[in-house]
Amino acid sequence: MNKFSKKVVSLGLTATTVLMLTGGALVAPVVAQSTSALQAQIDALLAQIATLQAQLGQPSGSPAAASAYTFTRDLTMGSKGDDVTALQNYLKSQSSANWPASQAATGYFGPITKSSVMAWQAASAVSPAAGYFGTLSRAKYTSMLAVAPATPTTPATPTTPTTPTTPAAPAAPAPASGVAVTLASDTPAAATLPDGSAYNKVAKFNLTAAATGEVKVTGLTLTRSGFSLNSDFTGVMVFDSNGKRHGNVVTISEAKAVIMFTSDPITVPAGQTVAVWIEVNIDAAQATNGTFAFGINAMTDVKTAGTDTVSGTFPVTGSIFTVINGANTLGAVDIDAVTISAAARTVDLGSTDYQVSKFRFYETAGKENANITSVRFYNNGNTTDADLSNLKLKNDTDGTVLATAAMTDGKYVTFALSPALTVLKGQNKTVAITADVVNGSTRTAQFIIQNDYDVSAVGVSTGGGLLPTHATNLAGDAGAGFPIGDAANYNTITIASGSLTVTKDVSSPSGTVSQGQNNAVLGYWKVEATGEDIELQKAD
Numbered sequence: 001m002n003k004f005s006k007k008v009v010s011l012g013l014t015a016t017t018v019l020m021l022t023g024g025a026l027v028a029p030v031v032a033q034s035t036s037a038l039q040a041q042i043d044a045l046l047a048q049i050a051t052l053q054a055q056l057g058q059p060s061g062s063p064a065a066a067s068a069y070t071f072t073r074d075l076t077m078g079s080k081g082d083d084v085t086a087l088q089n090y091l092k093s094q095s096s097a098n099w100p101a102s103q104a105a106t107g108y109f110g111p112i113t114k115s116s117v118m119a120w121q122a123a124s125a126v127s128p129a130a131g132y133f134g135t136l137s138r139a140k141y142t143s144m145l146a147v148a149p150a151t152p153t154t155p156a157t158p159t160t161p162t163t164p165t166t167p168a169a170p171a172a173p174a175p176a177s178g179v180a181v182t183l184a185s186d187t188p189a190a191a192t193l194p195d196g197s198a199y200n201k202v203a204k205f206n207l208t209a210a211a212t213g214e215v216k217v218t219g220l221t222l223t224r225s226g227f228s229l230n231s232d233f234t235g236v237m238v239f240d241s242n243g244k245r246h247g248n249v250v251t252i253s254e255a256k257a258v259i260m261f262t263s264d265p266i267t268v269p270a271g272q273t274v275a276v277w278i279e280v281n282i283d284a285a286q287a288t289n290g291t292f293a294f295g296i297n298a299m300t301d302v303k304t305a306g307t308d309t310v311s312g313t314f315p316v317t318g319s320i321f322t323v324i325n326g327a328n329t330l331g332a333v334d335i336d337a338v339t340i341s342a343a344a345r346t347v348d349l350g351s352t353d354y355q356v357s358k359f360r361f362y363e364t365a366g367k368e369n370a371n372i373t374s375v376r377f378y379n380n381g382n383t384t385d386a387d388l389s390n391l392k393l394k395n396d397t398d399g400t401v402l403a404t405a406a407m408t409d410g411k412y413v414t415f416a417l418s419p420a421l422t423v424l425k426g427q428n429k430t431v432a433i434t435a436d437v438v439n440g441s442t443r444t445a446q447f448i449i450q451n452d453y454d455v456s457a458v459g460v461s462t463g464g465g466l467l468p469t470h471a472t473n474l475a476g477d478a479g480a481g482f483p484i485g486d487a488a489n490y491n492t493i494t495i496a497s498g499s500l501t502v503t504k505d506v507s508s509p510s511g512t513v514s515q516g517q518n519n520a521v522l523g524y525w526k527v528e529a530t531g532e533d534i535e536l537q538k539a540d
Contacts, residue, residue: 068145075133078371078420078458079109085186087133090141091116096123104189107201110463173208174271178309179215180208181302183316184275190319194326196284198235199456199465203278203294203318209268216265219247219303222257222278226292226320230255234467235281235453236294240266241274249281249453257294265305281453281467282323290323331425331459332365333372333468335449337477337485338396338430344444344492351437356388357447357491358396359484361421361457362428362472368461371420376454377433379411380446380486387440387495395421396430413447422460437495446492448485500536501528 069086073079088105091097091113097120103112114131121129126140174180184204193200209215220238224230235249236257247261268274278294295317296302299310338358347354357377363370375393391405393415403415423429433447449455449470457466470484477487485491505524513520527536 068142071133071138071141074135075109076131077109077111077114077460078373078463080107082107082186084109084113087117088113091120094120094123096120104191106189106191107186108463111461175208175210175309175311177210177212178311179210179217179268179302179304181296181299181310181312181314181316182206182208183318187318190321192322192324193282194330194462194464195232195282195323196326196330196332196467197462197464198281198453198467199237199279200282200321201277201279202292202321205276205278205296205316206273207266207268207276208273209270211271213270215268215308216305217268217276217302218262218265218305219258219260220276220296221301222259222294223297223301223315223317224252224255224257224292224294225317226290228290228292228323232283232290232292232323233257233280234283237279237453238266239277239279241277245453249451260303262303262305278318281465284327291320292323293317293320326462326464329367329462330365330464331363331368331370331462331466333370333423333455333457333466334362334364334472335455335468335470335484336360336362336472336474337448337491339477340491342487342490344489344494346496347437347493348496349437349439349441349498352390353392353434354437354493355432355434356445356493357433357485358430359449360428360430360472361423361468363423363425364472366426368459369425370423370466371458371460372417372423372455373420373458374414374416374456375431375449376412376414377447378450378454378483379408379413380448380483381444381492383440383443383445383495385409385411387438387443388435388445389438390436392434393417394432394434396432402431420458437493440495441497442495444492444494446485446490448483450483452482498529498534500534502526503528 069083069090071083071087073083075084075087085105085107087109088099088107092099092105097116099116100112117133117137118129118131121127121131121137121140124140124144126137182205184206187204188201207215207217222236224233230252233252236252236259237249238246238259238261240246246264246266247259250257250259266274266276280294295315296312297315299312299314302310304310336359338360340355340358359375361370361372379388385408389407391407391413392401393403394401402417402421405413405415407413421429421431435445452468452470455468457468458464459466470482471480477485477490503526505526508523508525509521513522
């Protein structure tokens, strides 16, 4: 083969590559022509190849450079957040991670993420390849991204101008008045969820207030769509970006979930954007292979205080989710009170670290371990928020403090557990609430769990949220179901009344008093208050 023939063959291969990249023909195939005609076609093809390489920004076949993300914590089963999303997107870009092509990033570290991390660790010489994205994995990730990709050869000047890339859509501007509603760019992507799971994030909406003033959003009406039934969902909730729930956990009627929170509005500062999350609990009896989505259908579905207007391009709807049967994989959590005393106990004012109540968490399905991440208790007695201080939630077995709170707030106290309390499958763990008694003579305190949604639990293997039950009832605390621990006098403390002790002091004088003596000291008495401040009004 002469030199010119070799050049034609090489060009044919390059042209084939271009055709595969673009999905269509660029020029007519090379046929028998004169040497000058073939050379002209070669020059034209080379120019078009250079144009495509310039548009791609790199030589054909080279991998795109990954965008670096700064990870600040260890990630493992049950972790969730933007850093998990970043890790999942990175794994998707790495062929060695074996990330499923059809699986989108969810922001939740479940079994798929763990398996992908293990594959990436094995391929990247991170040992052990345990699926835990910790210090060693973060260092390897950083070192790999620190290696810059090879700089491509400067392409020849293209004969045809390149088409500029369409810029990303800008963030929604603040409306002229009132509040605008948009779907957040990081709303949860379509995913598969198990039935029987709880607190599934299914949509994220942005509320943007006009620069003219803040807006208080007092309610949302959400519309269910897809191949599902109203009864497939046991609860629909609205949370703000701080994780605080607004309004009650509601069910669906006529495809609508109406959630009002007039007394606890979501405040959107002037000219700013506030995110709201929609979370749902899926009934365990939901028919498998169903689909659903939740959205805001009209401006009238957003309630505001006063006369603030609502704008947006409606309907604004989240992603479509698929439901599968979770019975064979999902864990289950049951809760029971643990008896300290069935009768009320009297406790002195000034007592510290006093044990008020106990509760036990069971994993009953035997499918996976369960992580308890937060628990909210209600003080069912008549003490005020200021009567008990320095509240602690402890592991009752070894006394480890799991979480603390200064005092109750509106009679509620929420303990956020970090790290979570892990209940091994088929086993149980007991926690105790302790407090310092600083005030409240004659008043009572009794901590109870009012509702199933006051406990956040997650399956360690599946990453699915678990809605707890109260079926065990070994303690006899007024029957199964919620609330738990509310029987009369059960695990109740009564704060004792204060007392006043009067004694003759040892420094009191003795002897005789001269007749006519002024300001004679007849004696000293010691007056001591115990338990609370006492006002002395008369001494006889």
